[in-house]
Amino acid sequence: MQTVTMNNKLEIPQLGFGTWQIPEGKAAYESVRYALEVGYRHIDTAAAYGNEESVGRAIRESGIDREKIFLTTKLHNNDHGYEQTKEAFQESLRKLDTDYVDLYLIHWPNPIASRSHWQDANRGSWKAMEEFVRQGLIKSIGISNFREHHIESLLERAEIKPQVNQIRLYAGEQQHKLVQYCKDKQMVLEAYSPLGTGGLLSSPLIKSIAEEVGKSPAQVCLRYDVQKGHVVLPKSVTPSSILQNKDIFDFTLNAEQMARLDEMENICGPTQNPDETSF
Numbered sequence: 177m178q179t180v181t182m183n184n185k186l187e188i189p190q191l192g193f194g195t196w197q198i199p200e201g202k203a204a205y206e207s208v209r210y211a212l213e214v215g216y217r218h219i220d221t222a223a224a225y226g227n228e229e230s231v232g233r234a235i236r237e238s239g240i241d242r243e244k245i246f247l248t249t250k251l252h253n254n255d256h257g258y259e260q261t262k263e264a265f266q267e268s269l270r271k272l273d274t275d276y277v278d279l280y281l282i283h284w285p286n287p288i289a290s291r292s293h294w295q296d297a298n299r300g301s302w303k304a305m306e307e308f309v310r311q312g313l314i315k316s317i318g319i320s321n322f323r324e325h326h327i328e329s330l331l332e333r334a335e336i337k338p339q340v341n342q343i344r345l346y347a348g349e350q351q352h353k354l355v356q357y358c359k360d361k362q363m364v365l366e367a368y369s370p371l372g373t374g375g376l377l378s379s380p381l382i383k384s385i386a387e388e389v390g391k392s393p394a395q396v397c398l399r400y401d402v403q404k405g406h407v408v409l410p411k412s413v414t415p416s417s418i419l420q421n422k423d424i425f426d427f428t429l430n431a432e433q434m435a436r437l438d439e440m441e442n443i444c445g446p447t448q449n450p451d452e453t454s455f
């Protein structure tokens with residue numbers, strides 16, 4: 177599995193299995209089990225997804241050595257702050273039934289629960305996360321949905337720089353300024369909703385490029401992000417799609433095809449402003 181090196185010299189597999197919107201129980205357990213069976217070695221979950229227990233059980237029962245799997249989870253929006261983060265992280269470890277996570281992210285920079293004091297709340301969370309890194313309970317730490325001003329505020333006090341920012345990225349939504357800013361700060365970009373939550377798959381442009389390269393529209397979307405250097409996190413509960421989404425390292429989009437995708441409009445709706453959400 178192709179990897180990307182983070183600023184702490186650790187490797188992250190460039191393809192991960194996204195579990196947002198996969199319900200806890202049979203669906204989460206079976207899809208993660210199948211993803212691991214066909215070769216995924218990177219699973220992305222979150223406290224807010226409510227499926228950590230099934231993800232953990234699927235990993236455990238896969239029989240694959242824990243060290244061979246890259247596991248990410250994220251801090252819940254209601255748990256920002258030093259003490260809350262310490263408790264929330266331990267609860268995630270318990271649910272995942274594991275001794276450590278490979279990557280732990282602050283899921284949202286400015287949730288409604290701590291909006292009046294989001295800067296201090298994030299700094300408190302980060303301090304707790306840094307302590308867990310030193311204790312070996314977390315290997316890498318990062319952020320998700322953060323924009324430049326959220327990152328600036330975090331960096332004022334951070335002792336460990338974020339290793340990644342996980343944001344909404346796909347052909348048509350490339351968040352150019354933010355991506356460049358994160359690259360300048362040596363962060364890896366992780367692309368969530370790389371298929372535009374499925375909305376990109378009927379795009380005539382993507383379909384025509386898929387025909388040109390003899391691949392599926394989903395594979396073209398994922399390959400586009402991979403060639404940009406991003407980590408991709410496609411979600412699926414359908415075995416044939418889980419299998420298909422893995423086969424994105426045996427072909428290349430040429431410069432002209434990449435340029436056509438660069439020109440795409442965002443056909444999947446605007447990305448939410450994290451300072452203005454109701455959650």
Ligand code: A2P
Pocket residue numbers: 194368369370371372373374375377392394395409410411412413414416417418420421
């Ligand atoms: P499903 O979960 O029913 O298989 P994103 O990763 O951008 O959030 O997109 C996820 C959506 O795309 C889900 O609705 C998922 O459907 C669908 N999907 C994922 N992979 C494929 C694929 N290879 N072909 C068609 N649809 C797919």
